[in-house]
Each structure stands twice: as structure tokens, then as C-alpha cells.
Amino acid sequence: MSAPAALNVVPFVSVDTMMKLINRHGAERFLTELAAYIEEDFRRWESFQKTARVAAHSPDGVIELMPASHDTLYAFKYVNGHPKNTRSGRQTVTAFGLLADVATGYPILLSEMTLLTAMRTAATSAVAAKYLAPPAARTMALIGNGAQSEFQALAFRALLGIDRLRLYDIDPAATRKCAANLARLGFDVTACAGVAEAVQGAQIVTTATADKQCATILSDNLVGAGMHINAIGGDCPGKTELHRDILLRARILVEYPPQTRVEGEIQQLPPDHPVEELWRVIAGQAPGRRGASEITLFDSVGFAIEDFSALRYVRDQVLLMPGVEKLDMLADPDDPRDLFGMILRAA
Amino acid sequence: MSAPAALNVVPFVSVDTMMKLINRHGAERFLTELAAYIEEDFRRWESFQKTARVAAHSPDGVIELMPASHDTLYAFKYVNGHPKNTRSGRQTVTAFGLLADVATGYPILLSEMTLLTAMRTAATSAVAAKYLAPPAARTMALIGNGAQSEFQALAFRALLGIDRLRLYDIDPAATRKCAANLARLGFDVTACAGVAEAVQGAQIVTTATADKQCATILSDNLVGAGMHINAIGGDCPGKTELHRDILLRARILVEYPPQTRVEGEIQQLPPDHPVEELWRVIAGQAPGRRGASEITLFDSVGFAIEDFSALRYVRDQVLLMPGVEKLDMLADPDDPRDLFGMILRAA
Numbered sequence: 001m002s003a004p005a006a007l008n009v010v011p012f013v014s015v016d017t018m019m020k021l022i023n024r025h026g027a028e029r030f031l032t033e034l035a036a037y038i039e040e041d042f043r044r045w046e047s048f049q050k051t052a053r054v055a056a057h058s059p060d061g062v063i064e065l066m067p068a069s070h071d072t073l074y075a076f077k078y079v080n081g082h083p084k085n086t087r088s089g090r091q092t093v094t095a096f097g098l099l100a101d102v103a104t105g106y107p108i109l110l111s112e113m114t115l116l117t118a119m120r121t122a123a124t125s126a127v128a129a130k131y132l133a134p135p136a137a138r139t140m141a142l143i144g145n146g147a148q149s150e151f152q153a154l155a156f157r158a159l160l161g162i163d164r165l166r167l168y169d170i171d172p173a174a175t176r177k178c179a180a181n182l183a184r185l186g187f188d189v190t191a192c193a194g195v196a197e198a199v200q201g202a203q204i205v206t207t208a209t210a211d212k213q214c215a216t217i218l219s220d221n222l223v224g225a226g227m228h229i230n231a232i233g234g235d236c237p238g239k240t241e242l243h244r245d246i247l248l249r250a251r252i253l254v255e256y257p258p259q260t261r262v263e264g265e266i267q268q269l270p271p272d273h274p275v276e277e278l279w280r281v282i283a284g285q286a287p288g289r290r291g292a293s294e295i296t297l298f299d300s301v302g303f304a305i306e307d308f309s310a311l312r313y314v315r316d317q318v319l320l321m322p323g324v325e326k327l328d329m330l331a332d333p334d335d336p337r338d339l340f341g342m343i344l345r346a347a
Numbered sequence: 348m349s350a351p352a353a354l355n356v357v358p359f360v361s362v363d364t365m366m367k368l369i370n371r372h373g374a375e376r377f378l379t380e381l382a383a384y385i386e387e388d389f390r391r392w393e394s395f396q397k398t399a400r401v402a403a404h405s406p407d408g409v410i411e412l413m414p415a416s417h418d419t420l421y422a423f424k425y426v427n428g429h430p431k432n433t434r435s436g437r438q439t440v441t442a443f444g445l446l447a448d449v450a451t452g453y454p455i456l457l458s459e460m461t462l463l464t465a466m467r468t469a470a471t472s473a474v475a476a477k478y479l480a481p482p483a484a485r486t487m488a489l490i491g492n493g494a495q496s497e498f499q500a501l502a503f504r505a506l507l508g509i510d511r512l513r514l515y516d517i518d519p520a521a522t523r524k525c526a527a528n529l530a531r532l533g534f535d536v537t538a539c540a541g542v543a544e545a546v547q548g549a550q551i552v553t554t555a556t557a558d559k560q561c562a563t564i565l566s567d568n569l570v571g572a573g574m575h576i577n578a579i580g581g582d583c584p585g586k587t588e589l590h591r592d593i594l595l596r597a598r599i600l601v602e603y604p605p606q607t608r609v610e611g612e613i614q615q616l617p618p619d620h621p622v623e624e625l626w627r628v629i630a631g632q633a634p635g636r637r638g639a640s641e642i643t644l645f646d647s648v649g650f651a652i653e654d655f656s657a658l659r660y661v662r663d664q665v666l667l668m669p670g671v672e673k674l675d676m677l678a679d680p681d682d683p684r685d686l687f688g689m690i691l692r693a694a
Contacts, residue, residue: 080452105427340497
């Protein structure tokens with residue numbers, strides 16, 4: 001195909017292609033490289049056009065658009081969250097996204113992002129923990145053993161060397177699924193009968209539950225000095241996982257405050273409760289962990305810049321990958337002003 | 348393919364498929380049917396979740412996301428506007444969009460929307476004119492003869508019987524292109540040397556220019572009593588086409604006031620200047636044309652509900668069309684909680 005004719009096509013990373021990409025690299029290398037892209041974008045946080053995601057809420061869930069742009073690239077993600085979906089064999093969260101050229105507005109990559117969101121969420125959690133978790137941490141409690149759990153485990157091993165996992169889920173079948181996958185990947189796994197048992201000896205606690213309600217997955221008495229909490233399940237209005245008292249004792253790190261105030265654990269707190277922006281820690285403008293007894297909390301809700309980083313990473317990988325599908329997505333008439341003539345000539 | 352396996356695929360309407368759909372129906376039938384979908388959605392305007400589009404502005408243009416949702420369907424469109432694009436052989440405006448199921452958040456149709464946006468913009472213009480233009484109108488001036496112009500002409504013939512067109516563009520080559528296409532389609536076409544000549548004898552004036560600046564395409568002295576103005580080129584902050592004095596004499600109809608106040612011709616007016624919402628006219632809650640001398644102005648900027656209608660129409664057509672491409676866009680593991688296991692098994 002000649003160069004001008006290629007103006008109409010957009011490379012498409014299907015689910016199958018994304019799996020190939022992850023398996024070719026190995027998930028941990030993918031997560032490590034993706035984490036570097038995320039860190040790079042967090043360091044230049046101030047130069048992005050940012051907006052809180054645009055949500056359409058309905059009785060069963062939410063559909064969101066998450067745009068972010070820089071001087072040369074624009075990205076957005078479409079993502080839903082429907083906790084009841086698993087009952088009909090569907091994913092709670094599915095997503096796809098697009099990268100575009102700011103100079104022309106032309107799309108340059110369309111990608112599945114159900115898998116990619118799982119990867120970028122885990123990579124972001126591990127990046128935060130790299131700066132905030134106790135340096136000698138080797139054990140993590142994983143509360144909530146659904147679709148996100150293994151990704152978290154792999155990211156924490158890849159970036160922090162965490163290889164001991166203590167699992168708990170309200171549904172034992174979820175824990176069995178997660179334990180089997182993680183044992184196969186070489187983790188030292190302990191399935192626990194409750195949250196209290198799971199957090200024993202853990203320096204890091206990750207909460208990744210999906211119920212759309214204000215829940216207390218983790219109560220205050222279970223949180224010891226020096227613990228790092230990676231709270232990723234509280235991510236929309238009316239959905240939280242931590243007891244409010246934990247928030248009052250912890251140093252709270254967030255992605256984009258205008259979004260986290262509405263969606264994160266801190267929706268339980270007054271809107272002026274002090275929080276720290278994670279990008280400032282990564283950029284060296286604020287300290288990481290400040291001592292052995294500090295309780296740190298990454299109140300993660302997921303922000304569009306992380307998806308921007310993920311699409312940017314996948315684009316760079318796909319450039320090296322032969323045979324990626326291309327979609328006939330953009331009308332490309334010979335004379336750009338003669339859009340209708342193109343239809344006439346096709347008749 | 349069995350029914351459960353089909354959960355992962357999303358039908359995709361490529362540019363080629365969209366051209367086939369338009370040509371199979373004929374553009375005027377397509378526009379007429381699409382107009383009926385738009386009218387249906389405008390009549391139930393109040394039941395939509397609405398938001399002004401989310402724009403990322405850059406020195407060369409704008410990229411926008413336009414979501415709208417109803418009780419069962421969600422739609423959004425990605426669209427850019429880059430006036431300099433034609434210099435590199437690209438479209439000023441390209442677009443694609445998605446329709447999704449509100450109950451599950453799952454995408455149900457991905458479609459090119461460069462062509463579809465041209466169709467829906469024209470259909471919306473003609474719907475507005477059906478209620479606002481002088482009943483005996485047969486002649487329309489088309490100021491700006493770029494990519495949108497032929498679509499406007501066809502929609503006005505299909506819905507209002509307009510068959511005499513008076514064309515003007517600052518670039519004579521654009522007028523030649525437009526005149527040739529329209530003559531082939533059976534219109535009575537007059538190429539004019541200026542705006543003043545183009546509006547002579549026209550009951551309807553459509554302005555569809557693309558420069559990203561405040562311009563005066565149409566000056567006040569050219570607007571006579573009883574004229575209907577269909578202003579579609581002023582559609583972002585700092586981009587207008589009409590002299591302010593015209594706005595002060597006209598009855599102004601708009602799509603979604605919070606968006607039009609920022610993007611439309613009325614950005615030239617104080618924010619409390621009275622305007623009428625088009626949906627109220629279509630729903631019978633406000634009068635259409637109120638007399639032979641009334642100057643009416645549809646200050647069109649394009650609103651997400653029109654794209655919702657367009658995607659809904661295309662979805663209904665595609666259901667009847669065999670062989671539409673399907674994209675492997677959604678991860679669909681056997682156990683919805685075992686997303687990582689799907690990657691492991693693919694290895």
C-alpha cells in the first residue's frame with residue numbers, strides 16, 4: 001500500500017494481539033517497561049491537559065471516557081464498570097482506547113484496553129509502592145482475588161521483589177483461582193480465611209474488591225505502623241473499601257485530586273483534608289516514605305495519564321511488531337474537500 | 348461462532364461499509380431516515396444524560412469527545428477539527444464513534460463517523476429548516492463549498508424539496524468541485540462571484556466555512572426579512588461566521604445552550620441573550636416559524652444526541668446487512684474473574 005493511501009487506516013491491537021505482546025515479553029517485563037513510561041509521564045505531569053473523567057452513571061454501572069493530552073499526543077479510554085456483569089459471564093470492567101496525533105487530530109492507534117487497563121493499574125500501584133512501601137517489604141496481602149489480583153502480584157514482584165502473598169476473598173472460589181495462577185508463576189502463596197489473617201506479617205496491603213457500595217474491607221485495628229496500603233477498589237462515588245479512621249492516620253497519596261475527592265477513599269473525608277499528589281513524589285518534589293512507622297495509603301482510582309502512558313508504550317511495541325491489523329476507519333478522499341465525491345465514485 | 352464466544356466481538360462499520368450503506372439506500376433516503384431518528388431523539392430530549400463536549404484544544408485544532416446516553420443506549424463520538432489538515436491531503440474533520448449497552452457497558456457497534464457526521468449534520472440542518480424555513484422555499488445559498496456542502500444540499504432536497512442552489516466559496520476550485528457534484532445529482536446550480544450574489548433570491552442561507560477565526564461571512568445588510576439562516580461553520584470558541592447585528596435581529600435556535608453559548612455564533616452575545624432550544628420546537632413545546640417576515644437562525648454547533656441518533660440508525664441498518672466486519676475488541680475469559688488465566692492459557 002502506498003504511503004498516501006495509508007492515511008485512512010488505523011492500526012488495531014486486538015485482544016489476541018495484546019495477549020501475544022504480553023506473552024512475547026513476559027508479563028513482568030511488560031509491567032516493568034510500562035511502569036517506566038508511567039513514571040516518565042508522571043514526572044512531566046504539569047505539562048498535560050487534564051480533566052476528571054466524564055462518567056455516565058446508570059442503575060447497573062458506569063461508562064466513562066478518560067482523555068488526556070500532551071503537546072504531541074492525545075489519548076482517551078472508554079471504560080465501563082458493571083459489578084453484576086460476572087453473573088452473565090461478562091467482565092466487570094472492559095475498555096478500549098485510542099492514541100491520536102495532536103497536530104492533525106488523526107487517530108494513530110486503536111487498542112483493546114481490558115487487559116491493558118489491568119496491566120497499567122498494577123504497574124501504577126507498584127510505581128507508587130516503590131516510593132512509599134517499607135524498603136524491606138517482601139509480603140503483600142491481596143484482599144479481593146478477582147480479575148485484577150494476579151496483575152498486582154506480578155507488578156509488585158517485578159518492581160519491588162514481593163514474592164510472598166497472602167490471599168483473601170469473600171468468595172473462596174476466587175481465592176482458589178488466584179492461588180492456582182500465582183503458584184504456577186512461582187509465588188509463595190497463602191490462602192487465608194479472613195482479612196485479619198491475610199494482613200498478618202504483610203508490609204503491604206492491596207485491596208481490590210469490586211462491590212459498588214461503601215464497604216469496610218479493611219478496619220482500623222488491622223493497620224499497623226509502617227504499613228503501605230494500596231487501595232484500588234474504591235473508584236467511584238459511593239464505593240469505598242477502607243474504614244474512615246485509617247484515612248485519618250495515614251499519609252494519603254492520590255493521582256488527580258479533583259477526581260479522587262469524588263471517587264476515592266477520601267470521599268469519606270472533608271474536601272479540604274490534606275492529600276499529596278503522587279506525581280510530586282515521583283518527580284522528587286515531595287518525599288517518599290518518611291520513616292519506618294509512617295502509614296502510607298495510595299488511594300488509587302485510575303487516571304487518564306496512566307492510560308496515555310499505556311497506549312504510548314503499546315504503540316512503541318506495535319511499531320516493532322509485524323502484521324498488526326489495520327482498520328479502514330478514516331475517510332480519505334483524493335481531494336479532502338470532496339468527501340461526497342468519494343461516495344459518488346464508490347457507487 | 349457460538350453465542351457465548353461472540354461476547355468478545357464488536358461489529359465495525361468501516362468507511363467502505365458506510366459508503367456501501369449510503370449507496371445502497373441512496374443518500375437522500377439515508378438522510379430522510381436518519382432525520383426521522385434525530386427527530387425521535389429530539390422529542391425525548393429531556394430523558395437524555397447530556398454534557399457539553401470535552402475538548403482538547405491545541406494550536407492547530409481541537410479533539411473532542413461527545414457522549415450522550417439514554418436509558419438503554421450510550422453513545423460517544425471522537426471528532427477532530429484541524430483546518431490546516433487539507434494542506435497535507437487530510438480531512439479537516441474526521442470522526443469515529445461507538446454505541447454501547449447501558450445495562451452491561453459492553454460496546455455494541457464501532458463505526459467510522461467522518462461520513463456519518465457529514466450525514467447527521469446535514470440531516471439535523473434540514474430537520475431544523477423543516478420547522479423554521481419559509482414554507483415555499485425552493486432556493487438555498489450555500490456559502491462555503493467544502494466537504495459538508497453537498498450533504499447539506501441533498502438533505503434540504505430530501506426533506507424540503509430545495510432544488511435551486513447558489514454557491515459561493517472564497518476558493519473557486521471548491522465551488523467548481525461542489526457545482527460539478529451537485530449538477531450530476533440533478534440540482535439547478537448557480538456558481539456566484541460573491542456572498543451578495545449568492546444570497547439573491549435565496550430563502551435559506553447555509554454557511555459552512557471552516558476557518559478557525561471570528562469571520563464575517565455574512566453581513567447584516569444581506570439578510571432580508573423572512574430568511575432562514577443555517578449557520579453550521581461557527582462551532583468552536585473564537586470561530587464564528589455571522590455579523591453580530593444579524594444575531595440581534597434573528598430568532599435564534601440552538602441545540603444545547605451550555606455548549607452553544609461557548610462555541611456557536613452566540614458567543615458574540617451576552618450569556619443571557621434569549622435563545623430557543625430546537626428540541627422544544629420539534630417536540631411541539633415551542634412554535635416553529637412565526638410569520639413571513641421572521642428571520643430565523645439555527646446556530647448549529649453539533650450535539651452528541653445527533654451522533655447518538657446516527658449510530659442508532661446505522662446499528663439498525665447493519666443488523667440487516669450481512670458480512671459486517673467484527674473486531675476482537677473485548678477480553679472474554681471463560682471465568683470472568685480469571686482475566687490473567689486467559690493470558691496464561693494463550694501463551
